[in-house]
Amino acid sequence: MHIGHYISGAAHLGLIGWMLVGDVFEPPPFEVTEVAILSEEQFLALAQPPVPDAQPRVAPDDPVAPVAPEPPEDAEAPADPDPIAEPKPEPDPVPSADPEVEQEPRPQVPALPQPDTVPFVDARPPQDPIVLQDPPVLVAPEPEVLPEPEPDVAPVASIRPQARPAPRVAPEPVVQPDPDVELGEVDQPAVDPEGPAEDVKEQQDAEAPEAAARDIVTEAEKAEAQEAPVASLRPRARPRPLVAEDAQTPIEDSVQQEAREPETQAAVKAALAAVLGGNADATTDSPLGPPLSAGEQDALRAAVQDCWVVDVGSQAANVTVVVGMDMERSGRVISSTIRLVSATGGTGAAVETAFQAARRAILRCQKGGYPLPPEKFDQWKEIEMTFNPSKMRLR
Amino acid sequence: MNVLVSLLSGLLALIATLPAFAQDGPLRIEITEGVVEPLPYAVPDFVAETPGAAQFAAELSQIIAQDLTGSGLFRELPKAAHISRITSFSSPIQFADWKAINAQALITGAVRAEAGGRLVVKFRVYDVFAGTELGKGLQFAGNVDGIRRMAHKVADAVYSRITGETGYFDSRVVYVSESGPKNDRKKRLAIMDYDGANVQFLTGSDAIVLAPRFSPNGDRVLYTSYESGFPQIFVLDVGSVRSRVLRAGDGSMSFAPRFSPDGQTVIFSLTRGANTDIYAMEVASGQMRRLTDGPGIDTAPSFSPRGDQIVFESDRSGSQQLYIMPATGGAAQRISFGKGRYGTPVWSPRGDLIAFTKQAAGRFHIGVMRTDGSEERLLTASFLDEGPTWAPNGRVIMFTRETQGATGSASLYTVDISGRNLKRVRTPNGGSDPSWGPLQ
Numbered sequence: 001m002h003i004g005h006y007i008s009g010a011a012h013l014g015l016i017g018w019m020l021v022g023d024v025f026e027p028p029p030f031e032v033t034e035v036a037i038l039s040e041e042q043f044l045a046l047a048q049p050p051v052p053d054a055q056p057r058v059a060p061d062d063p064v065a066p067v068a069p070e071p072p073e074d075a076e077a078p079a080d081p082d083p084i085a086e087p088k089p090e091p092d093p094v095p096s097a098d099p100e101v102e103q104e105p106r107p108q109v110p111a112l113p114q115p116d117t118v119p120f121v122d123a124r125p126p127q128d129p130i131v132l133q134d135p136p137v138l139v140a141p142e143p144e145v146l147p148e149p150e151p152d153v154a155p156v157a158s159i160r161p162q163a164r165p166a167p168r169v170a171p172e173p174v175v176q177p178d179p180d181v182e183l184g185e186v187d188q189p190a191v192d193p194e195g196p197a198e199d200v201k202e203q204q205d206a207e208a209p210e211a212a213a214r215d216i217v218t219e220a221e222k223a224e225a226q227e228a229p230v231a232s233l234r235p236r237a238r239p240r241p242l243v244a245e246d247a248q249t250p251i252e253d254s255v256q257q258e259a260r261e262p263e264t265q266a267a268v269k270a271a272l273a274a275v276l277g278g279n280a281d282a283t284t285d286s287p288l289g290p291p292l293s294a295g296e297q298d299a300l301r302a303a304v305q306d307c308w309v310v311d312v313g314s315q316a317a318n319v320t321v322v323v324g325m326d327m328e329r330s331g332r333v334i335s336s337t338i339r340l341v342s343a344t345g346g347t348g349a350a351v352e353t354a355f356q357a358a359r360r361a362i363l364r365c366q367k368g369g370y371p372l373p374p375e376k377f378d379q380w381k382e383i384e385m386t387f388n389p390s391k392m393r394l395r
Numbered sequence: 396m397n398v399l400v401s402l403l404s405g406l407l408a409l410i411a412t413l414p415a416f417a418q419d420g421p422l423r424i425e426i427t428e429g430v431v432e433p434l435p436y437a438v439p440d441f442v443a444e445t446p447g448a449a450q451f452a453a454e455l456s457q458i459i460a461q462d463l464t465g466s467g468l469f470r471e472l473p474k475a476a477h478i479s480r481i482t483s484f485s486s487p488i489q490f491a492d493w494k495a496i497n498a499q500a501l502i503t504g505a506v507r508a509e510a511g512g513r514l515v516v517k518f519r520v521y522d523v524f525a526g527t528e529l530g531k532g533l534q535f536a537g538n539v540d541g542i543r544r545m546a547h548k549v550a551d552a553v554y555s556r557i558t559g560e561t562g563y564f565d566s567r568v569v570y571v572s573e574s575g576p577k578n579d580r581k582k583r584l585a586i587m588d589y590d591g592a593n594v595q596f597l598t599g600s601d602a603i604v605l606a607p608r609f610s611p612n613g614d615r616v617l618y619t620s621y622e623s624g625f626p627q628i629f630v631l632d633v634g635s636v637r638s639r640v641l642r643a644g645d646g647s648m649s650f651a652p653r654f655s656p657d658g659q660t661v662i663f664s665l666t667r668g669a670n671t672d673i674y675a676m677e678v679a680s681g682q683m684r685r686l687t688d689g690p691g692i693d694t695a696p697s698f699s700p701r702g703d704q705i706v707f708e709s710d711r712s713g714s715q716q717l718y719i720m721p722a723t724g725g726a727a728q729r730i731s732f733g734k735g736r737y738g739t740p741v742w743s744p745r746g747d748l749i750a751f752t753k754q755a756a757g758r759f760h761i762g763v764m765r766t767d768g769s770e771e772r773l774l775t776a777s778f779l780d781e782g783p784t785w786a787p788n789g790r791v792i793m794f795t796r797e798t799q800g801a802t803g804s805a806s807l808y809t810v811d812i813s814g815r816n817l818k819r820v821r822t823p824n825g826g827s828d829p830s831w832g833p834l835q
Contacts, residue, residue, distance in 0.1 A: 212432030218814030220760050220773035292422065301424050308429035311468060313790060313813040314558055315745075324421065335525070353559030356522070360499055361429070363524040382421035391427050 307365035319346035319354040331369025433470035436500035447508035458546035467816025563786040573825035664694040686724035730768030745789035
């Protein structure tokens with residue numbers, strides 16, 4: 001373990017030593033470019049075209065002289081030889097340029113094709129500007145010739161590069177806020193404390209959308225609820241234990257009992273027939289297995305009623321609908337099987353609205369499936385839900 | 396015998412246990428408790444189908460959302476929560492994306508600008524969880540100036556398709572605009588959209604005006620004016636903004652007018668001497684007939700929607716209560732029996748409820764009761780609430796609320812008949828005595 005520390009310490013010391021002794025922090029070499037300061041006359045002189053080969057540079061400003069285009073080699077034999085003949089005595093800038101100078105980045109030399117820029121200007125005959133100002137006399141070369149002589153014009157100073165465009169922070173430009181405005185999450189106009197009294201005194205209650213609720217409490221009811229009770233209610237008497245009436249009533253005589261026996265027998269027979277009849281149907285159509293417990297049914301009821309939105313002020317609030325549906329074993333409703341079984345208490349439009357509200361409740365709250373026991377699927381593979389808003393509506 | 400009965404009882408008990416193991420038919424569940432909450436919906440910005448329509452697309456969806464959300468029955472899901480983007484009116488709807496944000500209804504639309512400043516707006520409504528369209532697509536066309544009305548019409552159609560009832564957004568309200576201090580208040584008749592937009596004045600402020608009432612089709616307005624120094628009833632044509640007096644007799648004060656459902660008759664109160672009774676006048680002929688005849692003050696009459704009955708307030712019993720009588724007059728039946736005083740009854744357009752003002756225990760309330768006086772329910776409570784008027788679908792009530800004190804002012808408020816969604820209607824000045832017109 002210590003060996004590792006020794007190796008690490010030695011390596012770090014070596015690295016620090018190398019960084020100190022070596023030229024790690026020495027700035028990398030960079031190129032130095034000398035800049036010459038030119039006077040205005042020198043700049044103008046630089047702007048003048050070199051006479052021997054400068055004819056193409058004069059020409060572009062001369063669209064009016066489209067004389068027969070000639071190649072640059074023939075420029076020495078223009079239509080009017082006089083103005084061109086004058087530059088001839090001047091030294092040819094191109095051959096005179098020192099190739100070594102061109103390789104050097106020093107601007108004094110490569111800035112001009114001629115190393116002697118100023119003497120060139122001085123030696124220039126005074127007629128030259130006149131000739132330049134009289135372009136019609138000049139021979140216009142071909143436009144294609146223009147780019148060719150450019151290499152001999154080196155920039156005096158490099159153009160400052162433009163900053164690379166940075167990505168916008170916001171997708172859309174936003175108006176620059178007033179400097180006095182503080183940034184906030186919401187727009188909020190400033191309140192002038194010296195403004196009109198009406199504006200300042202105007203009350204504005206806090207507003208917020210009403211929350212979902214099972215009971216509606218109106219403004220009037222809120223006011224009543226906030227009032228303290230004037231008097232407390234007298235507590236009710238403790239309820240007495242119920243006593244069977246039969247125990248207090250005298251025993252009926254045998255005559256009356258005999259008179260009632262036929263009625264009792266008839267009632268027993270009727271009840272037995274009814275139960276047996278119902279049971280006969282149940283044995284043929286009813287699903288097998290244990291039924292859902294009360295808790296399981298309550299869980300289903302609670303899951304659906306949380307999504308059942310009742311518009312208590314609407315006509316649909318008077319309608320009770322029975323909605324049938326078939327279920328998957330996963331507890332999800334087969335949405336295409338949701339159907340209106342029956343409806344009471346309203347007209348066509350109200351019934352349809354009540355049915356749609358019930359259907360939305362069933363579909364919304366099923367999520368991954370209602371909490372129903374899979375082992376009792378036979379019991380709940382088909383469900384009929386009654387949506388009864390009578391407890392919630394106004395009337 | 397007793398043995399036989401015992402055996403039968405045992406058999407019955409045994410049979411009765413059988414359903415515990417075999418249920419008859421489908422599982423039956425009854426649900427009686429739901430929730431009262433706004434229905435969440437999404438309305439993305441409408442698609443601009445022409446370059447010139449882009450400026451109207453967002454405005455349309457904004458007004459529609461204001462209408463629906465303002466009703467208290469709907470809750471708009473913010474656009475930032477939308478997962479899907481509607482870029483084409485005809486593109487299929489990704490219902491899963493809208494289910495994911497719990498949108499139960501989706502409204503999509505498009506707007507196209509045509510030559511001559513004409514706009515064409517079309518829309519569709521979807522039931523997200525059913526994955527189907529609610530009804531068929533509709534389109535409206537109109538001028539650019541009518542963009543708010545077109546948006547209101549779209550909102551009405553959406554409201555109707557989801558609730559099954561007609562809307563009330565494309566409707567107007569005539570009211571008394573109030574300005575100035577309490578001791579020198581200027582009152583003018585004004586008309587506005589139901590939401591307080593597009594306010595226009597119908598009269599000047601040189602005379603006090605009271606209690607304007609729309610005609611059933613919204614073309615005329617009845618109101619009471621003190622132009623001649625004492626109250627008289629005028630009828631104003633909304634189109635030409637011209638009014639004329641309904642002469643009810645020289646030297647008598649007439650007030651509290653209201654049209655019959657067919658618009659042919661006006662019922663009102665007329666004070667002669669110390670007695671105030673209710674009269675009816677044929678608008679065309681000016682012929683009058685007396686409907687009540689008693690020593691008390693009978694006033695504030697209102698027709699039932701079918702026009703066969705009239706509800707009014709009277710102090711004939713010693714305190715101000717509500718009564719119902721046949722439209723032709725005759726015996727009146729008292730319907731209010733609670734503590735306090737009842738006034739300004741107005742019959743609901745649905746015909747099932749009567750809205751009223753109640754004063755009890757030093758507070759004013761706006762309330763509703765059934766036409767037989769049962770199931771009275773107070774919706775508001777404040778220093779001064781009065782003058783209810785029904786929305787054309789009978790779902791919302793607008794009324795006047797005045798604040799206390801020397802600087803108190805009157806404003807217009809609305810409340811759902813369930814007692815929810817109590818809110819103020821924003822008007823340029825104070826407002827009172829609203830009368831809600833029909834759906835346009």
